[in-house]
Amino acid sequence: MSQPFVHLELNTTDLARAKSFYGELCGWKFDDVDMGPSGTYSTFKPSSGPGGGIFVMPGAPTQKAWLPYIGVENLKTATDKAISLGATVMMREQEVPGHGWFSMLVDPTGAHIALWQPK
Numbered sequence: 001m002s003q004p005f006v007h008l009e010l011n012t013t014d015l016a017r018a019k020s021f022y023g024e025l026c027g028w029k030f031d032d033v034d035m036g037p038s039g040t041y042s043t044f045k046p047s048s049g050p051g052g053g054i055f056v057m058p059g060a061p062t063q064k065a066w067l068p069y070i071g072v073e074n075l076k077t078a079t080d081k082a083i084s085l086g087a088t089v090m091m092r093e094q095e096v097p098g099h100g101w102f103s104m105l106v107d108p109t110g111a112h113i114a115l116w117q118p119k
Helices: 015-026 075-084
Strands: 005-011 030-034 040-044 051-055 065-071 088-096 100-106 112-118
Touching: 005 112, 015 040, 015 051, 075 088, 075 100, 075 112
Parallel strands: 005 051, 065 112
Antiparallel strands: 005 065, 030 040, 040 051, 088 100, 100 112
């Protein structure tokens, strides 16, 4: 797969319950990162496959969904290509300081995806 899924992210309304469930189900261990006013981002890395994070998104208290991130070499080019293929942009290129950049999109069928370019 030339553009693999590289990160999976769960937005939940109950961080502790989600961590308990996925920790027991999958055997994941979590590292909590303090995101200041945005809350806690709990990362996980399974023994194989992509890792990810679980968090409560401020301002979206009822939203619960997984968001897959697809790895790309050039975020702007990939975002523009997705738009040309019918995607809608939710958030254009944003930096995650020290790690890389992402865009969030809705594909033509209504599914949410993100694109990720590592630093």
